[in-house]
Amino acid sequence: MIPFNKPPITGQELEYIKDVIESGHLCGDGKYTKFCHEWLEENTGTKKALLTTSCTHALEMAALLLDIQPGDEVIMPSYTFVSTANAFVLRGAKIVFVDIRPDTMNIDEKLVEAAVTEKTKVIVPVHYAGVGCEMDTIMEIAQRHNLFVVEDAAQGLMAKYKGKMLGTIGHLGTYSFHETKNFVSGEGGALLINDERFIERAEIIREKGTNRSQFFRGQVDKYTWQDIGSSYLPSELNAAYLYAQLLQIKQLHQNRLNKWNTYNNGLKSIRNIELPQIPEECKHNGHIFYIKVKDLNERTSLIKFLKENEIQSTFHYVPLHSSPAGLKYGNLINDEHTTKESNRLVRLPLYNDLNKIQEIINRLEKYCRGE
Numbered sequence: 430m431i432p433f434n435k436p437p438i439t440g441q442e443l444e445y446i447k448d449v450i451e452s453g454h455l456c457g458d459g460k461y462t463k464f465c466h467e468w469l470e471e472n473t474g475t476k477k478a479l480l481t482t483s484c485t486h487a488l489e490m491a492a493l494l495l496d497i498q499p500g501d502e503v504i505m506p507s508y509t510f511v512s513t514a515n516a517f518v519l520r521g522a523k524i525v526f527v528d529i530r531p532d533t534m535n536i537d538e539k540l541v542e543a544a545v546t547e548k549t550k551v552i553v554p555v556h557y558a559g560v561g562c563e564m565d566t567i568m569e570i571a572q573r574h575n576l577f578v579v580e581d582a583a584q585g586l587m588a589k590y591k592g593k594m595l596g597t598i599g600h601l602g603t604y605s606f607h608e609t610k611n612f613v614s615g616e617g618g619a620l621l622i623n624d625e626r627f628i629e630r631a632e633i634i635r636e637k638g639t640n641r642s643q644f645f646r647g648q649v650d651k652y653t654w655q656d657i658g659s660s661y662l663p664s665e666l667n668a669a670y671l672y673a674q675l676l677q678i679k680q681l682h683q684n685r686l687n688k689w690n691t692y693n694n695g696l697k698s699i700r701n702i703e704l705p706q707i708p709e710e711c712k713h714n715g716h717i718f719y720i721k722v723k724d725l726n727e728r729t730s731l732i733k734f735l736k737e738n739e740i741q742s743t744f745h746y747v748p749l750h751s752s753p754a755g756l757k758y759g760n761l762i763n764d765e766h767t768t769k770e771s772n773r774l775v776r777l778p779l780y781n782d783l784n785k786i787q788e789i790i791n792r793l794e795k796y797c798r799g800e
């Protein structure tokens with residue numbers, strides 16, 4: 430069976446993890462966390478990066494930082510992972526789902542402004558598959574209506590929109606290092622703070638509501654409970670794994686793009702398969718290689734065919750607006766594309782040492798010839 434995903438390994442992970450164990454400093458915010466923060470700040474251009482235990486938690490931190498209150502409205506696509514919505518629902522927000530663009534599966538920026546009401550606080554663009562949303566338009570709308578923008582860039586590290594790293598354009602941005610993403614630490618994430626006003630409070634929220642970070646820097650002589658907060662910092666063991674990945678990121682990134690391009694070139698000439706589209710302003714990171722087929726029935730039959738041929742493929746997302754919790758906490762404005770497009774999308778295996786892409790392409794050709 431060709432698996433759908435395998436987490437990347439660079440070879441340095443064990444060495445750094447061993448270093449952590451021998452140092453006797455296992456909890457968060459040690460040497461490796463600091464290395465990762467510096468790497469992220471230097472390489473993305475964000476004002477402040479903070480590692481978190483997951484992207485889910487980075488999103489929760491964003492909702493706390495923006496003081497989301499019951500009744501506030503948050504605009505996002507319905508075609509996304511549950512955490513994008515959960516983080517704000519936990520603060521009592523109502524989610525307003527906006528339709529997606531069929532070309533990128535990203536929120537349709539042209540529909541965002543019509544969804545803004547007096548209660549709107551935040552817009553959350555999700556950069557699906559590491560392809561940037563139309564951020565200029567979204568930032569303009571946010572500015573006009575005095576809203577915050579939190580980029581869910583869980584899938585977006587190393588990808589760019591008009592030369593800017595995804596995650597660094599909105600007031601806040603979030604990354605995921607979950608083992609299914611391009612660069613991993615097992616479970617992990619980061620909050621990018623692009624608006625300096627949020628830096629001090631973000632450190633406090635992440636450290637259980639205390640000013641422990643200031644204490645460690647010698648800025649205060651004791652640390653105390655300052656604000657609401659939780660434990661959002663990862664162990665050094667996770668940071669060490671991540672640092673090994675960040676040091677090899679150019680190779681990992683190029684390798685992934687090469688594999689994505691192999692699929693894209695190999696499938697170009699097959700009729701009945703639609704390929705992903707990348708807008709000119711975007712440099713993607715090859716996070717997902719997906720194809721689209723005619724409809725839900727066709728997709729079910731293709732996934733079954735691939736499985737019979739020992740190829741594991743998957744689909745996602747069940748749109749949030751039609752999920753049990755989505756019906757309760759959200760509201761979809763219109764659904765011209767979300768359900769239709771999500772129903773016909775298939776994700777193909779993609780990972781660092783995948784070397785059977787030609788075989789997968791051959792199978793797909795066979796399937797489309799009806800053999």
Ligand SMILES: *Cc1c(COP(=O)(O)O)cnc(C)c1O
Pocket residue numbers: 482483484485486509510512513555581583584604605606607616617618
């Ligand atoms: C993976 C993912 C998340 C959640 O990331 P975790 O690190 O697993 O919490 C959130 N949003 C999107 C769009 C994702 O793809």
